[in-house]
Amino acid sequence: MxxxxxxxxxxxxxxxxxxxxxxxxxxxxxxxxxxxxxxxxxxxxxxxxxxxxxxYYPSRTETGILQACVSEIAAGVREGTVLVEFGSGSSVKTDLILAACPEIRVYIPIDVSTTMLDSAKRRLETKFLTLAVEPLVGDFTSQTALPRHLSQRPRLGFFPGSTIGNFGHEPAVALLAGFRALLGPRSRLIVGADLRKSPEILVAAYxxxxxxxxxxxxxxxxxxxxxxxxxxxxxxxxxxxxxxxxxxxxxxxxxxxxxxxxxxxxxxxxxxxxxxxxxxxxxKYSIEELRRLASRAGWKPDKVWTDQQGLFSVHELHSPA
Ligand SMILES: C[S@@+](CC[C@H](N)C(=O)[O-])C[C@H]1O[C@@H](n2cnc3c(N)ncnc32)[C@H](O)[C@@H]1O
Structure with a gap:
């Protein structure tokens, strides 16, 4: 690696x-x-x-959904949890999770962009004083292990931004299976996925x-x-x-x-x-499509949250014991 x-x-x-x-x-x-x-x-x-x-509706819409559902996400977070984010970028949505979950002690953002990882580490360690930020620079499709000293801790995965949409159906199954192997049994993964909608809205966004x-x-x-x-x-x-x-x-x-x-x-x-x-x-994955892909990758789909207009979805997936 x-x-x-x-x-x-x-x-x-x-x-x-x-x-x-x-x-x-x-x-x-x-x-x-x-x-x-x-x-x-x-x-x-x-x-x-x-x-x-x-x-570009996806970012503000996903942020709104996360604001509304973060207390439900936080309810399952155990003391000492490691938060692992795939394609973290500026980590702005991460603030919502970290603020609601003081039980999270370590944050591992994974991204190909060193600059973004460096500035996120500086910003988050200043804001969350008891949090250790341990960035991994690299391709999240090929990460096979997390730092060994964290192996006994509970893990929560976070994959926002509809980055899953950069993967077609079969590659998305392989990606989610890889995340499950990395996060391990009894972990959870929160995935943000853009939904199908009118071509006019979509084409304007891009x-x-x-x-x-x-x-x-x-x-x-x-x-x-x-x-x-x-x-x-x-x-x-x-x-x-x-x-x-x-x-x-x-x-x-x-x-x-x-x-x-x-x-x-x-x-x-x-x-x-x-x-x-x-x-x-x-x-753009429908809610059912994304749940099917996640099941094929070995995840157990649980809750799904959307905005009122049905533009975007946030999924909670569990990895069986
Ligand atoms: C669409 S942006 C999303 C950023 C942020 N998560 C958000 O929700 O606003 C995709 C991010 O994933 C990172 N990224 C894309 N492909 C990647 C890969 N294969 N491995 C690691 N990082 C990747 C990019 O550098 C970028 O920061």
């Missing part, structure tokens, strides 16, 4: 992996870039701006008028230029987000606006006018 390597080696192995993923993703007939590469420092800051946009989502998407090419010696002309690509009603899925794309080539990670790639690079899926 990345966190066991000295910092220089972590950076070098991260860069090699980035180069390998970009070469592979841009070599396929349908070009693609894995979505976790959105979140370098500029990308993470742009995501925070997205959460404040009028069109195509905001101020162009922040476009900047977030294009930052992927900027990051390739900065970190992998890329030669992408950002003004020759545009952002697009489409909704497949039958599949219940938003797809984000970068569309080439002319015939062109660009070099990245030592390889040259051709782009035809109109050719699209796939950059993200955001699957």
């Amino acid at each position: 990345d966190q066991e390597l000295p910092p220089d080696n972590v950076a070098a192995s991260g860069e090699r992996r980035f180069a390998t993923d970009i070469r592979a993703g841009l070599s396929h007939a349908q070009k693609s870039i894995p979505c976790h590469y959105f979140y370098d420092e500029p990308g993470s800051l742009l995501f925070e701006q997205i959460t404040q946009l009028d069109e 195509n905001d008028a101020a162009g922040v989502t476009a900047a977030f998407n294009l930052n992927l090419l900027g990051r390739i230029n900065r970190e992998l010696g890329g030669t992408f002309d950002l003004s020759a690509f545009r952002h697009d987000a489409t909704y497949d009603v039958a599949a219940g899925r938003i797809d984000m794309w970068l569309v080439s606006m002319r015939d062109q080539s660009a070099t990245a990670a030592g390889q040259t790639f051709q782009f035809a006018n109109g050719e699209r690079i796939h950059t993200e899926i955001s699957q």
Whole structure:
């Protein structure tokens, strides 16, 4: 795991992996870039701006649901609990859980963004004086163990932000099964998942008028230029987000606006006018679909909370003993 390597080696192995993923993703007939590469420092800051946009209902809606249900979540929290958050970002929703659950003594945020983890640690240790924050830098899909000294403590998992939507049905089952293995028996997991709704609301949320989502998407090419010696002309690509009603899925794309080539990670790639690079899926799961996926991953679905308009859902899952 990345966190066991000295910092220089972590950076070098991260860069090699980035180069390998970009070469592979841009070599396929349908070009693609894995979505976790959105979140370098500029990308993470742009995501925070997205959460404040009028069109982007998920963040404020999920926060409202959590405010309403946090006392029910807190009721099952035992003394000495470790809170493990997958894709923690700025950890702003975490405050609600921590404030309601003084029994939580250790918080483990897991994220690919070191900057976000560092600032969350500083902020939360100042605010919650009896809390230890022990961040794990890395890909939450490949975490296989938590720090050994915490092995006897009760565990509560937290996976907000509808990041589960970045995984299609089968990968979501594998992901939830991995979280269950990591958290262990008798743990709980709280998952936030965006719901299906009218295409107009969804497409607007991923195509905001101020162009922040476009900047977030294009930052992927900027990051390739900065970190992998890329030669992408950002003004020759545009952002697009489409909704497949039958599949219940938003797809984000970068569309080439002319015939062109660009070099990245030592390889040259051709782009035809109109050719699209796939950059993200955001699957919208119905409540029943998410419960079925969780059951297939070995979780026992329990309570579900939603907002009055039925935009977003928060699920409580139990891991059997
Ligand atoms: C949609 S944002 C959600 C942030 C925050 N949890 C929230 O609810 O506002 C996704 C977060 O997950 C992180 N992330 C995405 N894929 C990841 C992966 N495979 N491993 C670790 N972190 C990941 C990103 O860096 C980002 O902070």
